[in-house]
Each structure stands twice: as C-alpha cells, then as structure tokens.
Amino acid sequence: MIRPNEDPLKHPISDHHHGHDFGERLVLHRHSIVHHLEPQVKILAMFLFIIVCVATPIHFWQAFVVYGLLVLGTILIAQLPLNVVARRSLIELPFVFFAIMMPIFGSGERVEVLGVSLSRLGIESGASILVKGTFGVLCAVCLSATTPAREILRGLERLRLPNLLVQIVSFMIRYVNVVSDEMARMKIARLSRGFEAQGVRSWRFLANVAGALFIRSYERGERVYLAMLSRGYSGKLPDTGHGSAGIRQWAQGLLLPVLALLVLAMTNIWMSR
Amino acid sequence: MHIPDGFIDAPTSAIFGAASVAGVAVSLRGARKQLDERAAPLAGLVAVFIFAVQMINFPVGAGTSGHLMGGALAMVLVGPHAAVLAVTVVLIVQALMFADGGLSALGLNVFNLALVGVWSAYVLYGLLRLILPKVRSSVVVGSFVAALVSVPVAAVGFVGQYAIGGSEVFGLGAVFSAMFGTHVLIGIGEAFITALTVSSLLSSRQDLVFGWKAPLRSPVEV
Structure with a gap:
C-alpha cells in the first residue's frame, strides 16, 4: 500500500489513448x-511458470538463468519493446x-x-525476492501487453472462475475507463482551481472527491446495467464462436512452464550429485 | 502491501490460497443471498471505485504516500460479502494486468486485504453500531474506527504470513514494528478518508450506504 510519490495522471491507466x-x-x-x-492458455501457462519459479530454491542459480532466458525469449517473441516492459x-x-x-x-x-559486511542469509533472501518478483512482474506485463482485458476475462471464464466473479470482473472492466476518465477530469478541475494536495488539510476535499466519484459511478452503473438487462x-459473456484452444495452442503455451519444470528437475539432479 | 511473487514461500502461498478460496466461496454464497441479481453490478462498481480510489495518494511522510485500501469503505457501502468480492476482483485484475501483486501470491493478498481487511472492519463496525446511538453520525464514527483498525490488522496478516513462510533475515519483531508502524499511519489516513467519504455520501445519497440502512445482525448470520 505504499508507493513512491507518483503523479496519478502518469499511472498506466491514465496513459491516455481516448476511445x-x-x-x-x-x-x-x-x-x-x-x-x-x-x-x-496464456493465463495458465504464466501461472504454472510462476509457481515453478517460486518453488525453485534460490541457490539453484543456474535454473534462474534459464528462467530469465525463457522470460526474455517470450518477450522477444511477443515483439514487445524492452523499454516499455521495463517501465x-x-x-x-x-x-x-x-x-x-x-x-x-x-x-x-x-x-x-x-x-x-553483508548478511549471507540477507543476500540469498534478497536475491530470491528480487529474481522471483521480477520474473512474476515480467510475466504479468507480458500478459497484459499481449491480451486485451476482455480476452483475459474470457480466459478466466474458460478456466472456470465462478460466474459471479467473472461478472464482477466484466463490470469492473466495463466501467473502469469511464470512472478513471471521470477521475482524471475531476483532477484537472481541481488543479485548475489551484488545488494542491497538502497533507491533512486536503483530506476533507479528497473525501468529497471520493464521495462524488462513488455516486457518479453508481448512478452510471445502474443505468448501464438496466440497459443491459433490457437487452x-x-x-x-456473449459467445463469439471462437476461442477453444486446440492441442497445438496448449502445446505452444505450456512449453514455457514445462521447460521451466524440466530445468528445475535437471538442476535438482545436478545439484544433488 | 501487494505481496509480489517469491516473497513468501510456495507452501505457505498454497495454504493461504486455499483459505482464500474458501473465504471467497462463503462471500459468493452470501452475496447471492443478500443481493440477488444486483450482486454482480454492485460489486463490480465497488471494485472500480476501489481501483480508482487507490489511485488517490495521500502523503504519509518520508517520501512515501499511502493509498486507500478500500476494504472498510467497501464494507460500509455495500456490506461485507460484496466488499470481499469487490476487493478480490481488484486484486485479480491488478495481478493480471498491472503486475501489482504476484499471481502466486494472490491467495496471500486476498487473505490480508479482502478477508482480514473487510471482516475485521465488519466486526468492529457491527460492535460499534450496537453500542453507539442509532444516528447518522454513529455510522461515520463506526466507519472511522473500522477503517483505522482494519489497515494495521491486515498488515498483521502479512506479518503472520511472513512468520510462516518468509525468510528469516529480519526478526519478526522488526518486521512487525515496521509494518505495524507504517500501517497505523496509513490507517489514520484511511480512517479520515473513509469516514469523510461516508459522511459526504450520507448527506447526499444515504440510500447507497449499506452500513446505515442495513438492519443490525451478528456476523455469523449474514
């Protein structure tokens, strides 16, 4: 819950591409x-890969080199610019x-x-957190950079996430732009009135912002929901006819975690010799 | 406090993953019973709202800023079950799309922020509503205290997980005091913003505040 001070307008959500x-x-x-x-396929492959990664002891450093190459390979195959991924x-x-x-x-x-003078345990644990955390983050960035939100939603539905949760995610995705744009507008309005968040005195004002935002979101959401019901x-989710992954797709996707698992097994044998 | 991958070991993550699945299942049933067909849109809206409000940063000093956890606020606005679902969905979306919180740590994060955060707020709020007079300002006071306490309590959840499956580099005492200390500060911010938001809603659309219109019931019954 602590983040370095950041400009909300620079949050990924508000990297503006309207429409x-x-x-x-x-x-x-x-x-x-x-x-x-x-x-x-992507969500499951990523999940399994991360599990393998997290379950690997940090002193199997050779395994992590290969994991890193696998992640890097995936990013390169997906043709994602490294600076965007890094950001x-x-x-x-x-x-x-x-x-x-x-x-x-x-x-x-x-x-x-x-x-x-450094703590040996600290070096190991720090490296573990750094490496595993980084791979996890890179995987998630890779997923969101290659998969539109509604597709991620469809993936979750296919992976048997309970329908109520799928629906909640779908409402969230449906409304989040509207609400965050609303927030951005309200922020610009605040700034243009010369408001600058300064410690405790600004909380009352920020709370009013939150209150207004909830009412606006609620009323808009209610209207949209009633319109959806009447249609x-x-x-x-509407069935668009495609989307069941064939064996080929599963094989391609699961290559990532399967390779990682093989590497883990091989490192394990090698280290225990 | 969105735990990333690799921070807590795999077995512990799995155990808390299972606990979170069970907890969310309870709320799925509860929300269906309590809110019928409006459960999904309402919880979805609260999810969006929490997601958006988490972008409001408030300075807590030392170059860092906290942002709202939102659990207590969601609980007062839509009730505990819908709040648990909303916070859970926010965490799923943050993990999958924003790399905020690890996918393997999702169970840990859901446990702290959704289950512990919301239910601790609920119990406290329920108790306060029983004690305090049945007036609007009690709702505000109740949300203040619920938010104030739920943040450090959720942080204690993290410390517990660290004790079970974290590294032994830092003594538990140190982790506890660091986490608890910062989160008491964040909790104060959370409490003010939660209470002020609830009071601003009570004065304009009090029908939208679950904690005001809901009949008082014991947590077990809901």
Whole structure:
C-alpha cells in the first residue's frame, strides 16, 4: 500500500489513448504467436511458470538463468519493446528497496563482499525476492501487453472462475475507463482551481472527491446495467464462436512452464550429485 | 502491501490460497443471498471505485504516500460479502494486468486485504453500531474506527504470513514494528478518508450506504 510519490495522471491507466477500452490501453498490437494464443492458455501457462519459479530454491542459480532466458525469449517473441516492459515493471520498486535492505540490515552470519559486511542469509533472501518478483512482474506485463482485458476475462471464464466473479470482473472492466476518465477530469478541475494536495488539510476535499466519484459511478452503473438487462443480459459473456484452444495452442503455451519444470528437475539432479 | 511473487514461500502461498478460496466461496454464497441479481453490478462498481480510489495518494511522510485500501469503505457501502468480492476482483485484475501483486501470491493478498481487511472492519463496525446511538453520525464514527483498525490488522496478516513462510533475515519483531508502524499511519489516513467519504455520501445519497440502512445482525448470520 505504499508507493513512491507518483503523479496519478502518469499511472498506466491514465496513459491516455481516448476511445479505447481499458485493456486496449495496455495492449501493444502485434501479430506474434504470444498474441495469438488463447487467453486461458496464456493465463495458465504464466501461472504454472510462476509457481515453478517460486518453488525453485534460490541457490539453484543456474535454473534462474534459464528462467530469465525463457522470460526474455517470450518477450522477444511477443515483439514487445524492452523499454516499455521495463517501465511497466517499475511497480515492483518498493520491494526492490526491501530486497536491497535485506543483505545490509539482515541478521545471521556476515560475509565480506567488496569490503562491505553483508548478511549471507540477507543476500540469498534478497536475491530470491528480487529474481522471483521480477520474473512474476515480467510475466504479468507480458500478459497484459499481449491480451486485451476482455480476452483475459474470457480466459478466466474458460478456466472456470465462478460466474459471479467473472461478472464482477466484466463490470469492473466495463466501467473502469469511464470512472478513471471521470477521475482524471475531476483532477484537472481541481488543479485548475489551484488545488494542491497538502497533507491533512486536503483530506476533507479528497473525501468529497471520493464521495462524488462513488455516486457518479453508481448512478452510471445502474443505468448501464438496466440497459443491459433490457437487452437480454443474462450474466454470460456473449459467445463469439471462437476461442477453444486446440492441442497445438496448449502445446505452444505450456512449453514455457514445462521447460521451466524440466530445468528445475535437471538442476535438482545436478545439484544433488 | 501487494505481496509480489517469491516473497513468501510456495507452501505457505498454497495454504493461504486455499483459505482464500474458501473465504471467497462463503462471500459468493452470501452475496447471492443478500443481493440477488444486483450482486454482480454492485460489486463490480465497488471494485472500480476501489481501483480508482487507490489511485488517490495521500502523503504519509518520508517520501512515501499511502493509498486507500478500500476494504472498510467497501464494507460500509455495500456490506461485507460484496466488499470481499469487490476487493478480490481488484486484486485479480491488478495481478493480471498491472503486475501489482504476484499471481502466486494472490491467495496471500486476498487473505490480508479482502478477508482480514473487510471482516475485521465488519466486526468492529457491527460492535460499534450496537453500542453507539442509532444516528447518522454513529455510522461515520463506526466507519472511522473500522477503517483505522482494519489497515494495521491486515498488515498483521502479512506479518503472520511472513512468520510462516518468509525468510528469516529480519526478526519478526522488526518486521512487525515496521509494518505495524507504517500501517497505523496509513490507517489514520484511511480512517479520515473513509469516514469523510461516508459522511459526504450520507448527506447526499444515504440510500447507497449499506452500513446505515442495513438492519443490525451478528456476523455469523449474514
């Protein structure tokens, strides 16, 4: 819940490209294999890969080198520009600071590294958090850069997320642009009236903003929902006819976690020799 | 406090994942019973709202700014079950689309922010409503205290997970005091904004505030 001070207008959501829906703002349009994979394949592949990654002990460093290459390979195959991927990964920063503190302030046995006394356990744990966290973030960035939000939603539905949750996600995706644009407008209005958030005195004002935002969101949401009901909305996503992934797609997608698992197994054998 | 991948070990993440699935299942049933067909749009709106409000940063000093957790606010506005679902959905979307919180840590995050955050706020709010007079300002006071306490309590959830499946680099005492200390500060901000938002809603659309119109019931019954 702590983030470095940031300008809300620079948040990924408000990287403005008006007229596109929520997920589209994050998607970088390409025609790669990664883009063409069905969303359920991508989500499951990513989830399994991250599980393998998290379950790997940090002293299997060779495995992590290969994981890194796998992630990098996926990003390159998806033709995503590395600077954009790096920028979107900045969300991780607070935990990077935490990871850096671990060797310095950590307890236990100390080792000399370049003349600085560091905690051995701290180095290991810090590296673990840094590496695994980074791979997780890169995977998620890769997913959102290659998959529009409504496709992610469809993927979640295919992965049997309970229907009520799917519906809630779908409403969230449907409204989030409207509300965040509304927020951006309200912010611009505040700024143009010379308002600057300054400590405690601004809270009353920010609360009014939040209150107004809730009422606006609620009333708009109610109208849209009633309109949807009157057009026959039943809670199911409309079936567009395509979307069941064939064996080929599953094979392509699951290559990532399967390779990672093989690497883990091989490293395990090698290390225990 | 969106835990990333690799921060807590895999077995612990799995256990809390299972606990979160169970907790969310309870709220799925509860929300269906309580809100019938309006459950989805209402919870969806609250999800959007929390998502948007989490972008309002308020300075807590030392170069960092906190942002609203939103659990207590959602609870007062739409009731505990819809609030749990809304916060859960926000966490799913943040993990999948914004890399905010790890996918393997989703269970941990849902447990702290959705389950612990919302239900601790609910219990506290319920108790206060029983004690305080049945007037509007009690709703405001109740939301203030519920928000104030739910943030550090959710942080304690994190400390518990760290104790079970985190590294042993930092002593638990140090982690606890650091997390608890910062989150008491964030909780104060959360409490003010939650209470002020609720009071601003009470004066314009009090019909939208669950915590005002809802009959008082014990947590078990809902």
